[in-house]
Amino acid sequence: MLTHFIGGEPVAAGKAFPVHDPVTGAVVRQVHEADPEVVDRAVRAAREAARDWAALPVGERAGWMRRLAEGIEARFDDLVAAEIADTGKSFDQTRTLDIPRGIANFRAFAEIAAQRPDDAFHLSGTLSYTVRRPLGVVGVIVPWNLPFLLMTWKLAPALVSGNTVVVKPSEQTPGSAAVFAEICADAGLPPGVVNIIFGHGPVGQLLVEHPDVNGVTFTGSTRTGTAIMITAADRVKPISFELGGKNAGLIFEDCDLDRAVEGAVKSVFTNGGQVCLCTERLYVQRSIFEEFCARLAVRAQEVDLQPMISAEHREKVLSYYALARSEGAKVLAGGGVPLFGDHRDSGYFVEPTVVTGLSEWSRFNREEIFGPVCHVAPFDSEAEAIDLANGSDYGLAATLWTTSLDRAHRVAQRLEAGLVWVNTWYLRDLRTPFGGVKLSGIGREGGTRSLDFYSEPTTITIKL
Ligand SMILES: NC(=O)c1ccc[n+]([C@@H]2O[C@H](COP(=O)([O-])OP(=O)(O)OC[C@H]3O[C@@H](n4cnc5c(N)ncnc54)[C@H](O)[C@@H]3O)[C@@H](O)[C@H]2O)c1
Numbered sequence: 001m002l003t004h005f006i007g008g009e010p011v012a013a014g015k016a017f018p019v020h021d022p023v024t025g026a027v028v029r030q031v032h033e034a035d036p037e038v039v040d041r042a043v044r045a046a047r048e049a050a051r052d053w054a055a056l057p058v059g060e061r062a063g064w065m066r067r068l069a070e071g072i073e074a075r076f077d078d079l080v081a082a083e084i085a086d087t088g089k090s091f092d093q094t095r096t097l098d099i100p101r102g103i104a105n106f107r108a109f110a111e112i113a114a115q116r117p118d119d120a121f122h123l124s125g126t127l128s129y130t131v132r133r134p135l136g137v138v139g140v141i142v143p144w145n146l147p148f149l150l151m152t153w154k155l156a157p158a159l160v161s162g163n164t165v166v167v168k169p170s171e172q173t174p175g176s177a178a179v180f181a182e183i184c185a186d187a188g189l190p191p192g193v194v195n196i197i198f199g200h201g202p203v204g205q206l207l208v209e210h211p212d213v214n215g216v217t218f219t220g221s222t223r224t225g226t227a228i229m230i231t232a233a234d235r236v237k238p239i240s241f242e243l244g245g246k247n248a249g250l251i252f253e254d255c256d257l258d259r260a261v262e263g264a265v266k267s268v269f270t271n272g273g274q275v276c277l278c279t280e281r282l283y284v285q286r287s288i289f290e291e292f293c294a295r296l297a298v299r300a301q302e303v304d305l306q307p308m309i310s311a312e313h314r315e316k317v318l319s320y321y322a323l324a325r326s327e328g329a330k331v332l333a334g335g336g337v338p339l340f341g342d343h344r345d346s347g348y349f350v351e352p353t354v355v356t357g358l359s360e361w362s363r364f365n366r367e368e369i370f371g372p373v374c375h376v377a378p379f380d381s382e383a384e385a386i387d388l389a390n391g392s393d394y395g396l397a398a399t400l401w402t403t404s405l406d407r408a409h410r411v412a413q414r415l416e417a418g419l420v421w422v423n424t425w426y427l428r429d430l431r432t433p434f435g436g437v438k439l440s441g442i443g444r445e446g447g448t449r450s451l452d453f454y455s456e457p458t459t460i461t462i463k464l
């Protein structure tokens with residue numbers, strides 16, 4: 001039974017809830033659900049640790065980040081096993097992306113924080129400089145699709161900036177966070193600096209509304225983001241939102257078609273399409289449309305199958321497959337449920353799917369599906385491609401495939417998205433701003449922008 005981690009200690013409180021293995025549907029673990037007393041106890045522990053943690057020189061906190069990275073390395077296999085048990089991810093992806101990014105996140109922010117200069121301005125007769133103070137206690141609420149990657153993406157900058165944290169992982173994927181709690185304890189991290197509580201959405205809501213939580217960083221659906229915004233409004237708490245997406249990919253006729261097909265396969269089907277950065281809308285220049293569709297449809301039937309996180313999410317994805325057919329789509333690949341003839345038939349798998357022929361105004365093309373599926377449509381001109389890509393209520397990421405350097409820069413700069421990848425996908429420099437526009441989020445994290453969110457500057461001006 002997974003227990004909460006509060007003040008450096010395991011806390012077994014609250015009723016139990018099950019976590020299912022998405023590969024087989026079997027119960028893989030039981031977890032304690034936090035109640036209001038547990039949430040309050042975690043926030044109090046974070047508050048009690050906040051003063052001493054904030055008082056440490058940033059170089060010492062950077063050293064703690066490096067020790068946590070070493071702790072993750074030491075428990076690498078346990079973290080991989082816990083993540084796979086909760087999500088059904090492939091071993092290859094978990095050991096090359098999900099867990100290594102946890103190490104990279106802590107190491108990157110140790111350096112970014114240690115090397116960050118403070119502002120100072122010299123005007124005739126005056127000197128102005130800034131000092132930064134941490135927010136205090138930060139609520140960290142994260143989703144199920146990249147559980148460890150996204151939790152550590154938030155924890156590293158929050159902690160190195162001098163905050164203490166209360167983390168609520170997704171109720172669907174608590175395992176790797178529970179191992180991380182042990183890593184914190186084994187590293188001798190001061191009690192109360194990191195607190196981890198488990199439970200469903202209402203536990204997250206209790207954390208957001210707690211008067212002693214000074215800021216909230218959230219990654220999850222736009223729907224939940226709006227709920228959190230309302231909860232946080234009455235105390236005007238700083239919020240950082242990384243929300244949903246409906247990302248476009250633009251394939252120009254002057255692209256390297258082999259690279260574009262493989263790039264589209266990766267950006268549509270990675271993690272079963274359960275990445276906020278995945279492509280769900282592909283737009284292909286008309287002269288290569290038929291060939292591209294034919295090649296993508298073949299490849300869609302060859303990709304590794306990854307289960308959806310839950311039976312409910314699988315039903316949601318399948319409902320969009322049915323919707324596409326009801327809206328008159330042509331199904332080029334997939335569209336149903338794979339039959340394995342083994343234990344996986346009790347899991348939450350769907351077929352990787354490619355459809356075409358739908359209107360830009362179909363629900364299929366307007367709403368985030370968050371599965372291994374995309375719609376492909378033709379375009380004629382560059383201007384039309386840009387308008388199609390920008391015609392979404394979301395604006396998180398986009399990909400662009402062309403061998404023309406001029407076109408790459410020209411088009412990329414006109415896309416309404418927080419992130420644009422050219423002839424690649426999900427290549428990450430952790431120093432760069434990360435986040436989306438419109439329904440995809442508020443604010444940017446990444447590099448010093450994370451440090452800006454997790455701390456407040458004071459400008460001090462002295463008359464010389
Ligand atoms: N922009 C990004 O970087 C990014 C990254 C990953 C996932 N996502 C998005 O997350 C969604 C999938 O993840 P999900 O299903 O876990 O999202 P979700 O919004 O259902 O849940 C995310 C987290 O919020 C908690 N939560 C739910 N209701 C809450 C409330 N009222 N108050 C406080 N916390 C609450 C959940 O327990 C979970 O821990 C997709 O929409 C995806 O696009 C975005």
Ligand SMILES: N/C(=C\C=C\C=O)C(=O)O
Pocket residue numbers: 145146150153242274275276277428434
């Ligand atoms: N925030 C990041 C990824 C988000 C993925 C969304 O599913 C990252 O790579 O830092």
